[in-house]
Amino acid sequence: MLSVTYGVFRMKGTLARTVLYSHLMRLRPSRILPLVIFLAACGGTDADTTSGGEPSVIDTDRDGLSDDEEKSLGTDPELPDTDQDGVDDGQEVELGTDPLKVDTDGDGYSDGDEVHAGTDPTDATDVIYVGGWPYNRDKDQIQDPGWASTAEIGARLPHYTAVDQYGDLVDLYDLVGQPVVLDMGTKWCQPCKHMAEWLATGDTTPVQEYAWWKPEYAPIREKVTSGEIIWVTILFSTNEQSGPAIQQDSADWHESYPNPDIPVLADTKLELYDYIGVKSYPAMSLLDGNLQFIAYSNSGPFKALKALSEL
Numbered sequence: 001m002l003s004v005t006y007g008v009f010r011m012k013g014t015l016a017r018t019v020l021y022s023h024l025m026r027l028r029p030s031r032i033l034p035l036v037i038f039l040a041a042c043g044g045t046d047a048d049t050t051s052g053g054e055p056s057v058i059d060t061d062r063d064g065l066s067d068d069e070e071k072s073l074g075t076d077p078e079l080p081d082t083d084q085d086g087v088d089d090g091q092e093v094e095l096g097t098d099p100l101k102v103d104t105d106g107d108g109y110s111d112g113d114e115v116h117a118g119t120d121p122t123d124a125t126d127v128i129y130v131g132g133w134p135y136n137r138d139k140d141q142i143q144d145p146g147w148a149s150t151a152e153i154g155a156r157l158p159h160y161t162a163v164d165q166y167g168d169l170v171d172l173y174d175l176v177g178q179p180v181v182l183d184m185g186t187k188w189c190q191p192c193k194h195m196a197e198w199l200a201t202g203d204t205t206p207v208q209e210y211a212w213w214k215p216e217y218a219p220i221r222e223k224v225t226s227g228e229i230i231w232v233t234i235l236f237s238t239n240e241q242s243g244p245a246i247q248q249d250s251a252d253w254h255e256s257y258p259n260p261d262i263p264v265l266a267d268t269k270l271e272l273y274d275y276i277g278v279k280s281y282p283a284m285s286l287l288d289g290n291l292q293f294i295a296y297s298n299s300g301p302f303k304a305l306k307a308l309s310e311l
């Protein structure tokens with residue numbers, strides 16, 4: 001009842017208050033005009049309504065909800081964003097999201113991320129990435145060195161977007177925060193397939209035959225599964241004539257070697273292929289949490305695997 005009353009109080013303008021007061025006070029029509037004049041003289045904003053002489057609409061944290069409304073909702077009247085999800089309490093009430101829950105629809109993306117990305121924070125079927133990959137609201141602030149920059153230790157990966165196994169356009173600048181493996185290969189490359197088999201099943205038998213494999217690399221897969229690192233597989237070609245990969249290749253690869261934690265991207269414009277300067281495959285590099293190269297290679301997985309095992 002209290003919040004309904006305040007909801008009325010929050011209606012803009014003197015007229016709304018006049019209607020309310022005249023109703024509450026059961027005024028005769030002849031008394032309404034003096035009341036309009038009195039309320040207008042009192043200032044006419046919606047923050048100074050009086051009832052019984054007490055201030056009734058105070059919004060201490062200026063989040064659009066009065067302190068009393070916040071009391072009834074259970075939100076903090078002195079904190080605009082009670083659940084710290086990036087959406088102020090007042091806006092959450094307007095959107096229909098829960099001001100006390102970071103991820104209202106439980107789809108893995110916070111209310112703030114969904115509002116920023118433009119997906120529906122109250123619909124669990126509307127997600128930023130079907131694959132559940134991370135999202136970074138601040139990605140526009142990352143300094144992009146551009147494709148003319150050189151791939152080398154310490155350099156940041158240029159801003160790269162590519163389509164994944166589900167058809168989503170993945171922005172690698174969303175993946176800041178943890179090390180990122182760039183595992184580049186082709187769909188006919190045998191060692192790439194064997195690596196993917198290991199990543200899908202956890203069985204190291206397919207990779208043990210290679211000179212680059214060491215038993216201490218086996219726990220790397222656990223780090224991928226736990227989200228400690230993000231392994232990104234990038235397919236750049238569909239055939240020996242180096243035609244660029246297409247989205248169907250990503251979908252097929254994921255079907256053959258499913259690992260729910262690995263985005264499989266198609267380098268449809270050969271942007272990453274040219275930037276890395278791939279000479280043989282798999283060509284694996286490792287980026288740190290700021291997407292800067294810890295290990296760079298245009299030929300083979302040796303350096304990245306070694307760096308990964310030393311993380």
Ligand SMILES: [Ca+2]
Nearest residue numbers: 059061063065
């Ligand atoms: Ca407030």
Ligand SMILES: [Ca+2]
Nearest residue numbers: 081083085087
């Ligand atoms: Ca919030």
Ligand SMILES: [Ca+2]
Nearest residue numbers: 098099101111
């Ligand atoms: Ca929320």
Ligand SMILES: [Ca+2]
Nearest residue numbers: 103105107109
């Ligand atoms: Ca959500």
